[in-house]
Amino acid sequence: MSSLRTTRTALTHAILTTIHPSIAYNTHFPFPVPLPSELHLLIRTHLRVHIARALLDSLHASLSTSLSTLCDDCKSYYAHVFGPHVADWPVIRAGRGCRCTAIGLPSHPLSCKTDRVDTTCLEQDLPPRPPVGDKEPPAYFLAHVKHILATYASMDPSFPYADRPIASNADLDALVSRVLSTFGWTAIPTTSHRNWEFDNDAVIVASSAGDIPAITLDALRIHLDLPIHDDILAHSPLHPTKATYFPPFPPPTTIVARYSFNPLSTSLASVLLLLTVASPLAFAFALHVFAQ
Numbered sequence: 001m002s003s004l005r006t007t008r009t010a011l012t013h014a015i016l017t018t019i020h021p022s023i024a025y026n027t028h029f030p031f032p033v034p035l036p037s038e039l040h041l042l043i044r045t046h047l048r049v050h051i052a053r054a055l056l057d058s059l060h061a062s063l064s065t066s067l068s069t070l071c072d073d074c075k076s077y078y079a080h081v082f083g084p085h086v087a088d089w090p091v092i093r094a095g096r097g098c099r100c101t102a103i104g105l106p107s108h109p110l111s112c113k114t115d116r117v118d119t120t121c122l123e124q125d126l127p128p129r130p131p132v133g134d135k136e137p138p139a140y141f142l143a144h145v146k147h148i149l150a151t152y153a154s155m156d157p158s159f160p161y162a163d164r165p166i167a168s169n170a171d172l173d174a175l176v177s178r179v180l181s182t183f184g185w186t187a188i189p190t191t192s193h194r195n196w197e198f199d200n201d202a203v204i205v206a207s208s209a210g211d212i213p214a215i216t217l218d219a220l221r222i223h224l225d226l227p228i229h230d231d232i233l234a235h236s237p238l239h240p241t242k243a244t245y246f247p248p249f250p251p252p253t254t255i256v257a258r259y260s261f262n263p264l265s266t267s268l269a270s271v272l273l274l275l276t277v278a279s280p281l282a283f284a285f286a287l288h289v290f291a292q
Contacts, residue, residue, distance in 0.1 A: 004226065
């Protein structure tokens with residue numbers, strides 16, 4: 001049986017590109033004069049590339065928003081324990097945010113602004129999940145897809161996927177399956193027994209259900225343009241797996257100010273240290289004087 005193999009992320013972005021109101025299936029551009037089919041296809045390809053890059057930029061912004069909900073101490077801790085790759089942090093996957101104030105630790109005020117765009121905090125889009133269930137997509141990925149669908153709905157009041165719930169992997173699979181079913185195809189995840197990862201495989205095969213006959217595999221390749229998304233995801237520095245955080249090394253004064261005791265105990269410790277060093281020297285000097 002003919003099939004297409006790709007990654008879950010590339011397939012999701014290909015679907016989001018396909019249903020974009022500007023290039024939706026059977027949508028005709030309102031050009032003042034008819035264009036040759038070749039030129040029409042070239043314009044559509046450039047639009048797909050632009051949308052694919054915008055989707056990855058939106059995904060990176062969603063990750064940045066999730067990271068901005070952590071204070072500096074939290075980020076330093078997770079970088080030390082789980083490594084510098086932000087996408088590997090359980091707190092980022094779960095979208096829980098900073099909890100320092102909840103346990104009585106001082107924390108910097110959280111900001112909903114990122115270095116790239118001004119967006120709504122992740123916690124306002126989705127309820128936080130516990131740091132378990134790695135078979136589910138990261139919370140910021142779900143928020144990213146939900147944000148894209150809302151953006152499309154604002155562009156086209158008749159957008160057919162405006163009310164799709166996006167809160168779990170099952171919701172994502174349902175969205176992908178619904179769009180592919182319009183072409184007579186369906187997607188089968190090949191790694192359902194493993195954790196959800198960006199590079200997990202998915203195979204697109206002809207659907208055995210429904211009344212819509214499957215279009216040819218070549219036609220499906222044209223509609224999805226999967227190589228575009230595979231190439232952009234593989235080479236762009238905005239890919240979530242390439243996002244890193246390295247905590248800055250604090251100056252010595254900051255370390256002393258944070259971990260020192262009260263001034264009285266600090267002064268007493270200094271005096272004891274001085275006496276410990278000075279007493280043997282004074283005793284040795286006295287012995288030398290009496291010996292003469």
